[in-house]
């Protein structure tokens with residue numbers, strides 16, 4: 001990693017998994033392009049990319065025809081191929097989505113319909129006997145099994161993408177936060193903590209800060225990022241045998257979150273979570289971290305109030321997860337009844353960069369937008385990491401059209 005170039009053809013702002021995947025795709029398509037990645041933190045991939053469940057989703061949940069459906073299914077396939085080629089450990093340990101009450105069965109029917117329409121490989125409806133064979137400690141009435149769902153360390157995947165960018169001649173500069181964007185005389189002037197980079201064009205992949213960079217570049221305020229903290233617990237090592245792969249509830253169709261689930265990780269840990277609670281900062285990895293500018297940004301957004309009117313009950317349920325001896329473990333025990341409070345240890349937390357529109361809707365699909373000489377990723381929550389290679393292709397195609405690449 002080196003200092004920033006004063007001038008380049010293309011600047012990519014943000015070295016999370018999406019910025020790096022997109023830089024990699026463009027550097028390999030256009031070897032003569034001078035490409036500069038600018039990352040604010042002292043290292044790559046420190047935010048969502050390294051604070052997530054580590055699941056390689058297969059596309060069960062998403063509305064057929066949506067970007068999420070298309071890019072997740074293609075992205076998962078490409079990610080497995082990439083990990084095989086780069087010897088990055090992955091495990092296809094499979095996932096069960098289970099209904100524990102009769103009222104959840106119609107929603108499971110809908111997930112089966114979506115998953116089938118999306119072409120999820122190997123997806124099968126499973127009865128209680130088959131569920132018990134797949135996950136002996138799970139008790140449920142009905143389920144969907146996705147045997148190809150897997151796990152990976154996305155921080156490691158992002159590091160491999162970064163190597164590819166540098167091998168292809170791109171430069172990645174860390175500790176270089178972009179603070180200003182101005183289009184003038186055929187260039188985009190990016191002011192940053194090390195000075196200025198003049199770029200012909202730019203791609204903004206800033207995760208939890210994407211709305212700020214988009215408005216800085218002249219884009220609209222809608223949608224705004226409203227950060228949702230997702231905290232995890234871990235199973236004690238001696239209780240990890242309670243799950244073999246992944247066990248998920250049937251999610252609330254109104255929300256883009258998947259509900260408290262049990263997930264095996266590639267390092268052998270078993271996670272329980274994540275919760276989904278409004279956060280006091282876009283990097284609220286600790287509950288105590290509150291940034292006044294982030295709180296003001298959330299509270300002055302009209303969509304926040306409209307969202308709160310619709311989801312206040314869910315908010316109260318999520319807040320109860322925080323109480324000692326609270327409902328967090330109880331939610332997971334609905335799936336695995338043997339689970340007890342004493343089986344869990346504290347885990348880590350991530351912060352979702354969730355876009356909320358002016359009407360108070362939590363934006364479900366991926367959102368990309370344009371400003372003068374630039375493209376922006378405005379909403380890329382889960383399964384953004386799974387979809388990274390397919391999103392990169394999508395953005396690179398868009399960049400080729402919008403920026404008239406290659407220049408040379």
Ligand SMILES: Cc1cc2nc3c(=O)[nH]c(=O)nc-3n(C[C@H](O)[C@H](O)[C@H](O)COP(=O)(O)OP(=O)(O)OC[C@H]3O[C@@H](n4cnc5c(N)ncnc54)[C@H](O)[C@@H]3O)c2cc1C
Nearest residue numbers: 014016017018040048049052053055178207230350384386
């Ligand atoms: C709790 C949780 C669980 C999840 N589980 C999964 C899962 O199991 N599977 C899955 O596929 N997806 C999952 N996701 C989603 C996935 O993590 C994201 O979709 C993905 O990481 C988004 O990548 P990104 O590059 O857009 O964002 P990030 O990884 O957040 O990267 C954005 C980067 O931009 C940088 N940046 C911001 N502002 C500036 C600036 N001004 N100048 C320079 N750089 C800047 C940041 O420092 C950061 O490095 C989960 C997310 C969370 C939070």
